[in-house]
Amino acid sequence: MLVTRRPILRQFCREHPMPFLPVHVKEQLFSRKSLIWVDMHHQLLKMVSATIDILKKELHLEQESVVLSEEVVNGLVLVDIINGFCTVGAGPLAPREPNQQMTGMIEESVRLTRLFCEKKWPIFAFIDSHRPDQSEHPYPPHCVSGSDESNFVPGSMEKIDGSMEKDGSNVFIDWIKTNSIKSILVVGVCTDICVLDFVCSAISAINHGFLNPLEEVVVYSNGCATFDFPTEIAQNIKHGLAHPQELMHHVGLYMAKERGARIANKVSLP
Numbered sequence: 001m002l003v004t005r006r007p008i009l010r011q012f013c014r015e016h017p018m019p020f021l022p023v024h025v026k027e028q029l030f031s032r033k034s035l036i037w038v039d040m041h042h043q044l045l046k047m048v049s050a051t052i053d054i055l056k057k058e059l060h061l062e063q064e065s066v067v068l069s070e071e072v073v074n075g076l077v078l079v080d081i082i083n084g085f086c087t088v089g090a091g092p093l094a095p096r097e098p099n100q101q102m103t104g105m106i107e108e109s110v111r112l113t114r115l116f117c118e119k120k121w122p123i124f125a126f127i128d129s130h131r132p133d134q135s136e137h138p139y140p141p142h143c144v145s146g147s148d149e150s151n152f153v154p155g156s157m158e159k160i161d162g163s164m165e166k167d168g169s170n171v172f173i174d175w176i177k178t179n180s181i182k183s184i185l186v187v188g189v190c191t192d193i194c195v196l197d198f199v200c201s202a203i204s205a206i207n208h209g210f211l212n213p214l215e216e217v218v219v220y221s222n223g224c225a226t227f228d229f230p231t232e233i234a235q236n237i238k239h240g241l242a243h244p245q246e247l248m249h250h251v252g253l254y255m256a257k258e259r260g261a262r263i264a265n266k267v268s269l270p
């Protein structure tokens with residue numbers, strides 16, 4: 001058994017690097033002596049992946065290549081691209097390990113921020129920020145105002161017109177009206193939480209006539225990301241709620257489209 005275990009484990013690790021698993025869980029996983037246990041886990045991961053594929057097919061999401069018109073004013077909205085949610089180890093709600101979806105979101109958001117800066121198009125950033133005594137159910141204390149968690153991810157968003165902390169003010173409405181923005185492009189985190197909340201609120205406000213002249217909301221899928229909290233960890237935590245990243249990202253985009261947003265998988269200029 002000793003002779004065969006190592007090659008099998010190596011192959012298993014190659015096929016399933018599992019970047020979402022914290023190091024101590026991986027160590028636990030690979031310190032197990034039983035090949036059967038590893039094989040069962042292997043099969044389980046395959047089943048989860050196949051099930052997610054089935055669900056994504058069932059909730060089919062048509063995405064489009066969006067060319068930003070230079071005839072109208074486009075606004076870029078950055079949702080919570082801050083250390084507390086995006087930088088590895090930066091806080092209780094930050095990724096615990098490097099994550100491909102999160103890295104891609106940052107790269108694309110930076111690319112678009114630069115593009116909008118070059119075009120002198122307006123950019124607006126939401127920043128999650130809380131007073132030390134202000135709780136946000138159901139999350140643990142996070143992104144305390146003035147802490148590094150509430151700062152933009154490094155090297156990215158230096159030239160933004162303005163930003164707002166979520167205090168319910170009308171700064172966003174003023175930004176739309178002052179710049180006569182017709183279309184907004186939304187990127188950030190988390191696809192199925194704050195991005196979706198924002199999209200639903202914006203579309204509702206458009207429908208009620210509060211956001212004139214804004215007409216459309218575009219969500220850029222590769223510029224959004226959500227977090228990963230695997231079932232196998234959640235089930236060992238009291239009140240733990242599993243949050244499989246790929247599926248919840250898809251669901252967030254699907255619901256945004258259901259509410260009337262356009263979903264783009266490519267964004268470019270004419």
Ligand SMILES: [Zn+2]
Pocket residue numbers: 128129130136142143
């Ligand atoms: Zn918060």
